[in-house]
Structures are given as structure tokens and as C-alpha cells.
Amino acid sequence: MVIRDFYTEVLHISDEELIEKLLAKTSIRHIPKGELLVREGERVKNIDFLWDGILRGFFVDANGKEITDCIGVQRGSPAVSWFREDAVSTINIEALEDSTVISIPLGEAMEMVNQNVSLLYVYNRLLQFALEFHWELKAVIHQYSAQQKYLWFLSRYPGLITRVKKKYVASFLGMSPVTLSRVRKELLETGRLEGDADSIPYSLMQDGRDGGINKSSNRHIFTW
Numbered sequence: 610m611v612i613r614d615f616y617t618e619v620l621h622i623s624d625e626e627l628i629e630k631l632l633a634k635t636s637i638r639h640i641p642k643g644e645l646l647v648r649e650g651e652r653v654k655n656i657d658f659l660w661d662g663i664l665r666g667f668f669v670d671a672n673g674k675e676i677t678d679c680i681g682v683q684r685g686s687p688a689v690s691w692f693r694e695d696a697v698s699t700i701n702i703e704a705l706e707d708s709t710v711i712s713i714p715l716g717e718a719m720e721m722v723n724q725n726v727s728l729l730y731v732y733n734r735l736l737q738f739a740l741e742f743h744w745e746l747k748a749v750i751h752q753y754s755a756q757q758k759y760l761w762f763l764s765r766y767p768g769l770i771t772r773v774k775k776k777y778v779a780s781f782l783g784m785s786p787v788t789l790s791r792v793r794k795e796l797l798e799t800g801r802l803e804g805d806a807d808s809i810p811y812s813l814m815q816d817g818r819d820g821g822i823n824k825s826s827n828r829h830i831f832t833w
Contacts, residue, residue, distance in 0.1 A: 647702035662708025677780035
């Protein structure tokens, strides 16, 4: 039932014959907290979609430091670094909570995409959303102040700050943990955040005094 719900309610596929073909090739995988779904340097074998939990994509820089490149929490977020069978992953994908993914073999999935117009539409839509979010994130990282970055994160990922380590959030936003701590303290002291969950006061969200955060809907599809 979970897999069928994924195809009908998340990907919005209505063709029953197509759904049955997909069900025959799809499995559910459970990833314990702290384990890797994808390992850097290994061949990409599956297309995985997040069903529940939290995933983090990260790579290791020349100094051995982990850099958080993306965080996935939205149901339906694809956790895949490449769409080619001969490619190896350039990133690690880790479960930050016990997580569940919907998994389909990459080769079989792409073969079906090439043969079915409905799946090609879904594939193109996922790529479109991923590209939109990619450029939004680039603008945030390179054009926003530290406070604006954090307010954007709280708006884009409501409640996530209480579920993941702050160092991952800081790395994702391109700042040090020390800077993030300072920003949170400043925002709390000035009343622009409320409570332990760092919620943005409703009045600020309404009148636009939220530091210039992006108020687009939280519909992004997340890739690696």
C-alpha cells in the first residue's frame, strides 16, 4: 500500500497499468539512523525516493571536513546523485533519522521513462523542481546575509532545526557553527525568533520583516 500511495499520491500517476508495472520493480528499504544509503565512489544502482525520515547529502573536502550539500525531509524527495548506470556517486547520502525510501533499480526505471510519456513527464517535472531549488539555494548562499540564510532555512524547513545537528545546518548554509550560534542568539534577543524551535513570529512572516526570506511554497524536490 505504501508503494502504491507513493506513485498515486506523491508522483500523481493515474495509469493503473503503469502503476502495476512499477509496483513489480519497486521495493521499500529501511535505513537506520547513521547508516549510508549511498556511498561516495560506489556505482549508482537505484533511484531512491524518501518516504519518511531525514537524509543528508555530504562530501568530504581536501582537508577531510564533511560538507553538507543538501538535506532531504520532504516525502518524495529523490535521493540520487546520477541517472546513469555507469556513473559512480560523488556524494554520500546518510540517514539522520531512521528513514524509509522507495527504491527502483536505476536501469529499469530509465528504460521505463524512455518508453512511457507519463513517466517522462514525471521525470522532467522532478528535474525542473530540482533546478529551481538549485538556483534558489545558490542565491541564498551567495547573496544573503547570515541572518537571512537562517531565516530562509527556518521558512523552507519548518521544525527541522530541532531534529538535526546544528553543525549540519551551518555547513548547509555555508557558515561556521559559531556564526550560526551567534545568529540564533541575535534573532532570539531581538524577538525575530520565538521558543526553542526557533519559530518565526507570525507578524514577521506577514509584514515581510523577516530578513528577506523566500516565501515560495515548500514544494521543492530535492536531489544530490
